[in-house]
Amino acid sequence: MERKMEESTVRDGDTAGSEAGGEDALVGNVNKLTVSPPGYSGALRKGHLVFDACFESGNLGRVDYISEFEFDLFIRPDTCNPRFRVWFNFTVENVRETQRVIFNVVNFSKTKSLYRDGMSPVVKSTSRPKWQRLPAKNVYYYRCPDHRRNYVMSFAFCFDREDDVYQFAYCYPYTYSRLQHYLASLERRNLPYLQREQLGLSVQQRRLDLLTITNSEAPGHLSPEKEKKLVFLTSRVHPGESPASFICQGVIDFLVSQHPVAQILRDHVIFKIVPMLNPDGVYLGNYRCSLMGFDLNRHWQDPSPWAHPTLHAVKQLIVQMSQDPRVSLEFYIDVHAHSTMLNGFMYGNVFEDEERVQRQAVFPRLLCQNAPDFSFSNTSFNRDVVKAGTGRRFLGGLLDDTSYCYTLEVSFYSYMPAGSNAPVPYTEETYMKLGRNVARTFLDYYKLSNLIKDNRPTHIQSSEVKSPTGNGKGNGVGRDAVDRQREKSQGVRH
Incomplete structure (x- = not known):
């Protein structure tokens, strides 16, 4: 120029x-x-x-x-x-x-x-x-x-x-104030299966919110002595990754809805959600860091209560729940946005036990069937040294071998539908739709693991949008053809 x-x-x-x-x-x-x-x-x-x-x-x-x-x-x-x-x-x-x-x-x-x-x-x-x-x-x-x-x-x-x-x-903003208004509107509905609490405060004294979504008394579904499954989800540890908040809201919207799938999930599973892990960074317009310049997703191993108070509070809660005999912490998912890749995809951990490796791949395979914008071929499992301080890596080492820890990534830009070479730009609504599809995939997973019996009316479908190339086995067939080779060679940070 x-x-x-x-x-x-x-x-x-x-x-x-x-x-x-x-x-x-x-x-x-x-x-x-x-x-x-x-x-x-x-x-x-x-x-x-x-x-x-x-x-x-x-x-x-x-x-x-x-x-x-x-x-x-x-x-x-x-x-x-x-x-x-x-x-x-x-x-x-x-x-x-x-x-x-x-x-x-x-x-x-x-x-x-x-x-x-x-x-x-x-x-x-x-x-x-x-x-x-x-x-x-x-x-x-x-x-x-x-x-x-x-x-x-x-x-x-x-x-x-x-x-x-x-x-x-840079992308659709999702501010701290928007989250506070959204959570306040949820509270006003007085839903018996939703609890909002303040888990802690940020350095600048902003709320660290924790939502718990479950039917505390579900008659006939669980015996009193049987432990309840727990899913823990966090978002916005990197403040500039605003699509993560839309996904998180999609998850919450679905889980608190009257949809039959949501009702079944609330009967069998406890969902704990921290929608904004880095409220100061979000408020300040940072891309990756907290107020004090820390990338919080590199400090899970030893977070400071004064320098990383939100991370410290969340880690304490997860460690506490992992030791609670009344619950089984089965999933930890940390939601991010990606600046060089297309589609939604996941990162998981690497294990020596091949059977555990295969079990870890089940959830992303199921999600691939429920969400046309999710790519299983972009999903990868690694033990990169520089990721040792991330939530996925640290908690993957802390929790037992029945737990699964993932980073869920979504493109800042677009997804490539199966069978198409034309990228479809994400909107606020399609980000939230991915969140809804993540939530409903838990039903497919727990049906597969026999926690939830498949005795629902036949007209209730667990997935909102079936992949047009899905073969019913959850293996993401058809996605590889549209994931570009260039993406696989690009560096990733999460």
Whole structure:
């Protein structure tokens, strides 16, 4: 992209962007920042864009004026950790109708990105409050010589309503406040099988919520002396991975519903769900870290009660439940989003016992049959040394051999339906649908393990959407043909 010759003087002059200091000095978000042409000192005019990220989950650290039509945007690094710069979420106002601009996001910390494969940012405005993805044809991802050959994501946009405030984000935001409103609305329903409690507080004194979903007294289903199965699910340990919250809400919505499958599951299983493990990071607009700059998913082995209080509280609870003879902790699932892969998929652990390896593969195989966006061929089992501090790895070593620990990943961008070569971009609703399908897969699993007798009315189907290529054996046939070889060679972090 050709730059104006005067760019260096613009950046060195008294511009709004230069006040933030160099790229490495970004420590805060822009706050109603007016970006005018260099040297301009008159009254604010329409078209002199005003940028803001001083709101919940906001992130934009600096804006450089390149020309009337072009602006360089710098992501603010995670608090106390300059390594992570991926999530952005900001507003633009004071636009001129039909004003066309190019925004260049210039300081991503990751080089591999789904922007290469057609992903685009999401946008909404005050008169159109539903998030939508920008057209992929307006988004470019390339190595830029003007920014030390870093990768830059540029997108073109035309403002069409002068009075609107426009908001752009890396993916659909799901804020701490949104979660609090959602949980409060659940509480108001006074459901006898739902309990909400405060498990602890974050460093900045935000709630760490724990939901318990089960029919505490299920007549005729379990004898009093028989232990009850326990499923534990966590989400948003990495704050920028907002799709995880939509999946988690889908799980909760289904489990508290009056659907016959949900009622059967509540009779036989205790579900414990921590919807937001890193509330400070989410609130602050971080991508991967907590307030103090810790990647909490590397500290499960020895979490500090003062530096990692939310993790410490959850680990204590899981250890306590694993020693409770009245319950059998069978599943731990930690929900994430992935920035380079398509589809939903899982990571599991590696074991010497081949029979345990096969048992661990059962749940993802069943999920593949229930969810058309879930890929069993992308699912993998590993013992990578750098993942030793993750919830999946640590708890996999702590719990006994009847327990299964997974990381559930979902693409920030899209899934490839079986038999198709055209990616289908995820929406908020399809993320939640994956969550609903995860929840109902537990019925298939427990039917298979004979905990739940298959004496339901024949009209009740356990899966919401059957894979069109499913053969009834839960092996994900048909998925391999559409999972691209390129994805298998890409590095993964979770």
